[in-house]
Amino acid sequence: MARTKAFDVDTALRQAMDLFWQQGYEKTSMQNLLDHMGIHRKSLYDTFGDKYALFMQAFDRYQEMRTGEIERRVNAQTSVKAAIRCRFDMLIYREELPSQGCFIINTAVELAVHxxxxxxxxxDHFKQTEQRFYRQILQGQQLxxxxxxLDALQIAQYLTNASVGLRVMVKITDDVKKLERIVDTTLKVLEE
Known part of the structure; x- marks a missing residue:
């Protein structure tokens, strides 16, 4: 008879995600993970695989959670312009510690080169972001x-690049007014 897990898998994955997010992949040791997740080494390996496999699952969990949250708020907007603004505002007004930055950007800087x-x-994440902007721009043109x-694809690429830059800026400054001005300037491209 199979034994039931003595821990909640979703909670443990969230704890691993939070630790990788705070410290990065290289700085996070297996012992850090075990201590933070409150599980035994065998349980970690049996459930998630090795550190790399766990990191990949944490990356996917972050992307799933963050994308879901953004799309819920974007879909609640009354205009396409407001929806695009919402995407940028959600990068500035974050519930988690802004100094942690974006897990995906942190990963891109730390590991994507290697x-x-x-x-x-x-x-793939950046391409999905670009496609979301592209669909919104086309919708805004239709409405x-x-x-x-406007060249919808070029503008979508520009907005994707701007959102990446904003995610970096959010990590290094707490000047919300400055960040809002950056977004205002970025979105002027939609007024052409």
Whole structure:
């Protein structure tokens, strides 16, 4: 008869995600993970695999949680322009500690240069972000919120790049007014 786990798998994964998010992959040791998650080494290996496999699952969990939260708020907006603004505002007004930055950006900077699998995950995330902006711009053009003369793909790429830069800025400054001005300037491209 199989034994039941003495810990909640979702909670343990969230704890691992939080620790990787705070410290990064390289700085986080297996002992750090075991202590933070409150589980035994065998349980970690049996449930999640090795440190790398656990990190990949933590990356996926962060992306799933953050994307879900953003999409819920974006979908509640009354206009496409407000929805795009919401995407940027959610980068500034975060519930977690802004100094932790974005798990995905942190991963891109720390590991993507050295690890093909992680680099692909980061690229896929940025491509999904670009596609969301692209669909929103097309929708805004169809609804008459944005000029039909805008190149939707170019603007989507620009907004994706701007959102990456903003995620870095959020990590290094607590000047919310400055961040809001950056977003205001960025979104002027939609007024052309």
């Amino acid at each position: 690890d093909e699998q992680i680099a692909q995950k980061v690229k 008459g919120e944005f000029s039909a003369a």
